[in-house]
Amino acid sequence: MGLATCFLFEGCAFVANEQAITAQSALFGRSRPEIMACVGIPNETATIRGIETALYSAAARYAAGGTVLGLKNCTVRITFMAGRVSAVDYIVDDPGPLAPLEACAEIVSACLR
Numbered sequence: 001m002g003l004a005t006c007f008l009f010e011g012c013a014f015v016a017n018e019q020a021i022t023a024q025s026a027l028f029g030r031s032r033p034e035i036m037a038c039v040g041i042p043n044e045t046a047t048i049r050g051i052e053t054a055l056y057s058a059a060a061r062y063a064a065g066g067t068v069l070g071l072k073n074c075t076v077r078i079t080f081m082a083g084r085v086s087a088v089d090y091i092v093d094d095p096g097p098l099a100p101l102e103a104c105a106e107i108v109s110a111c112l113r
Contacts, residue, residue, distance in 0.1 A: 016109070017099035020074075023108035024088045030111075032083050038111035039078075052080040058103045059093075074103035 027035065035054070042054035059073035072094060079087040090104045 013099035013102045016102040016105035019109045019112060020090065020101035020104040023105075023112060027078070027085045027088050027108065027111055030085045032080055035078060035080075035085060035111065038113075039076075039107060042078075050081070051086075054078045054080070056107045058106045072103045074101065074107065076104055076107045 032052070039056055043057045043060050044055040046053050054077070056076040056078070057073065058075075072092070074093075075091040077087075077089040077091065078085055079089070088108070090101055092100055092103065
């Protein structure tokens with residue numbers, strides 16, 4: 001792989017990482033139906049004392065027979081209070097040093113359009 005190709009892939013990773021960071025504030029205040037329209041149906045949900053948490057897993061989107069195919073796992077936790085996003089958090093398995101949130105952008109980037 002040439003040096004230029006390496007920079008190209010790293011550049012894409014940095015863009016995805018920035019999208020994930022931007023989404024944390026851009027999604028704040030959006031309604032649950034708005035989030036479902038751009039992110040989809042969560043893998044898990046829980047409601048405790050009126051606070052709903054929706055979990056989205058990047059690995060679940062690429063799992064085949066229980067094996068994740070070529071993507072680092074990121075779980076996006078979106079918290080809703082009174083039906084609106086109050087927090088977006090990322091849980092990353094083995095984050096890379098340069099673009100640790102790259103896999104998270106796969107989930108939230110559609111909400112930035």
